Amino acid sequence: MVIQEKVVQPLRVGLGERSYEIFVGRNLSGDIRRMVESLRESNRRIVVLADEQLATLQPTFLTDAFGDCPRLELPSGETTKSLEKLGLVLDFLADSKLDRSACVFVVGGGVTGDLGGFAAASFLRGIDFIQVPTTLLAMVDSSVGGKTGINLSAGKNLVGAFHQPRAVFADVDLLASLSPREFAAGMAEVIKYGLLGDRELYERLLKSEAFTATSPEIGDIIKRCCQNKARIVEGDERETDSGVGGRALLNLGHTFAHAIEAVAGYGEYLHGEAVAIGMVCALRLSEKLEFLELGNGPDLEALLGRQGLPTVLRAPLALKPLLNAMHSDKKVKGGMLRFVVMDAVGVSRVAEDVPLSLVEDTWRTIGAS
Ligand SMILES: NC(=O)c1ccc[n+]([C@@H]2O[C@H](COP(=O)([O-])OP(=O)(O)OC[C@H]3O[C@@H](n4cnc5c(N)ncnc54)[C@H](O)[C@@H]3O)[C@@H](O)[C@H]2O)c1
Numbered sequence: 001m002v003i004q005e006k007v008v009q010p011l012r013v014g015l016g017e018r019s020y021e022i023f024v025g026r027n028l029s030g031d032i033r034r035m036v037e038s039l040r041e042s043n044r045r046i047v048v049l050a051d052e053q054l055a056t057l058q059p060t061f062l063t064d065a066f067g068d069c070p071r072l073e074l075p076s077g078e079t080t081k082s083l084e085k086l087g088l089v090l091d092f093l094a095d096s097k098l099d100r101s102a103c104v105f106v107v108g109g110g111v112t113g114d115l116g117g118f119a120a121a122s123f124l125r126g127i128d129f130i131q132v133p134t135t136l137l138a139m140v141d142s143s144v145g146g147k148t149g150i151n152l153s154a155g156k157n158l159v160g161a162f163h164q165p166r167a168v169f170a171d172v173d174l175l176a177s178l179s180p181r182e183f184a185a186g187m188a189e190v191i192k193y194g195l196l197g198d199r200e201l202y203e204r205l206l207k208s209e210a211f212t213a214t215s216p217e218i219g220d221i222i223k224r225c226c227q228n229k230a231r232i233v234e235g236d237e238r239e240t241d242s243g244v245g246g247r248a249l250l251n252l253g254h255t256f257a258h259a260i261e262a263v264a265g266y267g268e269y270l271h272g273e274a275v276a277i278g279m280v281c282a283l284r285l286s287e288k289l290e291f292l293e294l295g296n297g298p299d300l301e302a303l304l305g306r307q308g309l310p311t312v313l314r315a316p317l318a319l320k321p322l323l324n325a326m327h328s329d330k331k332v333k334g335g336m337l338r339f340v341v342m343d344a345v346g347v348s349r350v351a352e353d354v355p356l357s358l359v360e361d362t363w364r365t366i367g368a369s
Contacts, residue, residue, distance in 0.1 A: 011223060013144065013230040015237060018164040022144060022230070024223045028171040029064035032105070032132065035167070036066060044101045049089060049116040051108025052076055054134045057177040065132070066105065070096050074112055078266050081115050081150040083159075089119040093127075103128040103166065109135035109182075110142035110271070114160070117148030121163030131165040135178055136186025136213075137272055139170040140193070140225035145233040145247075155328055156258060156266075162238055170222060175213035183213055184308040185272025190221060191303060192279060193228045196252045199346030201228075206299055210306050248350050252340040253278030256363075259325035263317050269310075276309035281362050286341040288358045289351065313367035319360060322368055326359075 010021035023031065036046050048062070048071040055062055055073050062071070072092040074080050093104070106116030106129055113131055120129035133143035149160020175183065190211075194202025201224055211218055232247055239247040257278030260269055269277075283300055286292040301311040326337055337359065341351045 011226050011230060013164070014234050015164060018146075018237075020165060020167050022168040022170065022226050024139070024170045024172065024219055024226060026171065026173045026219065028169050028173075029061050032065040032169050033067070035130070036069065036105070039103055042101075044103055045096065045098050046103055046105065047071070047093065047096045047098065048105045048107060049074060049092075049112060049119070051112045051134065054108050054112075054174070054177075058134070058174060061171070061174060062107065065107075069105075074108070074115065076111070078111060078151070078271075080111050081157075083150065083152070085115060086119060086122075086150055089115065090123055093119060093123045098123070098127065100124050100127055103130060105130050105132055106165075107132040107134060109133070109138045113138050113142050114148050114157070115150055117146075117163055117165065118150055118160055121148050121161035126163060128166045129163070131168045133168065133170050134174045136175060136183050136222070137189055138186075139172075139175075139222050140186060141189045141229060141250075143168045143170065144226055144229045146237070155262070168226075170226070172213075172219045172222065175218070178213060180212070180308065181270065182272075183211075185270040185275075187211060187307045188272035188276040188279070188304070188309055190225055191300075191307070192250075192252050192275065193225045195279060195283075195300070195342065195345060196249050196340065196348040197232070197346055198224070198228055199344075201225075202345050206303055210308065246350070248338070249340055249348050252342075252348055253280075253282045255326055255329055255337065255339055256281040258329050259322045260313070260317065262325040263321045264313075269314075273310050276304045277311060277313065277366055280304070280311050281366055282340060283342065284365050285339060285354065285358060285362045286343075288361060289341060289354065291341050291343050291351075311366070316367050316369040319363055319368045322363055323356075323360070 010023045013020050046069045048066050048069050050073050052073045053076040104120045106113050120127050131143035133139045146162050146164035148163050149157045152158045194205055236247040253275050257274035260274040304311050336352050338350055338352050339354055340348050342348045
């Protein structure tokens, strides 16, 4: 897909015929509009799926970028990643009389992106979609890489498809209306990239004040994270490689985080907040396994705390349900729990043979009872 006038130098995700560009910059509504017009000129129908809260807070952006394109607004929140809302979106696509040449723009955070991407993956067995992430988490993580999906009552992201977007437009100006809590949750994923494979980024974060939506460096940080994600996805698009550099490494802290989210009740902890505690667990587990030298931890808790993120549970959660939730996580392989562990800051790998007693001890260090 070609964009005519580029105001920003795009990053590229190199996946053969599924390759695409990521545009990170400010005030991108004009660039998006040019793409919309060029698609329409080739007789392709365009529809927009947008997060309801974003639509309320940034109406001018949507009008400038999409004009009169048909638009469906989706309620905010994790419960929108449901079979019911998937049905609503698919009906909207059908009612909009889309054919296989159509393109769906998905504008919102990870929830809208995951649901909208999955709808695009399944409608007419797959049509094009373009991600317009509007949260920090979506800009640095969920909009890149082609994982789409919804939740079932049995667990998060249990239904989905790999379906790469045709382009990603991350307009940093949109972060201005994001709540500080949601912004901080996105920073958890930024810190994750540093810990799992980018020591330079991690050290830069350590030396910086807390980031906010107006930090001059934030665009640069987002690009760096997208570059990291792009390289990992290029090496292991479908998460089949559990070795060094595989996509599974992006799950650093996530086996713990998903259990926290499930046991505390979805919504109690934002995903990024649970990931923050999960990364502390991953660090502790790495120390217990003697991969990482004890007491030589990479100042993770101070960094997370400075960014307003939790490092322990806000209220104790019972150990047993946390362990049960870990076992039903889709990352479990052949009944074995798998963890991303660290050998050093910026050097991580997947460990499969972790003794349960160490996992239990790890949970206790962050307040499980
Ligand atoms: N596909 C992937 O690779 C991947 C990776 C990580 C996370 N995820 C998924 O992403 C989801 C979390 O994403 P999220 O944190 O973006 O949550 P989200 O989509 O729920 O957005 C968070 C909140 O911010 C609001 N919002 C969005 N943009 C805004 C803006 N610019 N200004 C003001 N408010 C705005 C939303 O209405 C919502 O209330 C989870 O479902 C998680 O499973 C997917």
